[in-house]
Amino acid sequence: MRDDATLRFMFVAAAFYGLLAFEGLFLAIRPVNALSRCTDWTVGHVHSGTLGWLAMIVFGSLYTLVPHLAGQDRMRWPRAVERHFRLGVPATLVHVVAMWNACVPQGLMWRTMTQVACGPTASCNR
Numbered sequence: 001m002r003d004d005a006t007l008r009f010m011f012v013a014a015a016f017y018g019l020l021a022f023e024g025l026f027l028a029i030r031p032v033n034a035l036s037r038c039t040d041w042t043v044g045h046v047h048s049g050t051l052g053w054l055a056m057i058v059f060g061s062l063y064t065l066v067p068h069l070a071g072q073d074r075m076r077w078p079r080a081v082e083r084h085f086r087l088g089v090p091a092t093l094v095h096v097v098a099m100w101n102a103c104v105p106q107g108l109m110w111r112t113m114t115q116v117a118c119g120p121t122a123s124c125n126r
Helices: 005-027 030-036 040-069 078-118
Strands: none
C-alpha cells in the first residue's frame, strides 16, 4: 500500500464508508438528531459520502482499470496520481470537518431561537 496510490484511494474510500455507516447510526440517536437537524452536519455527511466514498472509489477504480485496458502495468504518470491523492484526501477532510464543526454552534443557536420564539416550555418545530 505504500507504493500504490490507487490502493490507497480504495482504502480511504472504505474508511469513509465505515465512517458514514457509523455516523448514520449516530445521527439516529434522538438528542443528536435534535441538535444536528437543519445544520451543516447533514451537508457534511452527504459530502463525506460523495467526496470521501464515491469519488475516492471511482478514482481508485479508474486509476486501476485504465492502465489494464491500455495494456500497461501502471498509469503513465504515477506522480500525478500520487499528487491527486495527497491533495484530494486532505481537501476532503478539511471540507467535511469544517461542516461538522459548524453543526454544534448552529444547532445551539437553533435551539436558543426556538426557545425565544416559542417559549421555554413550548414544543414547536423549527
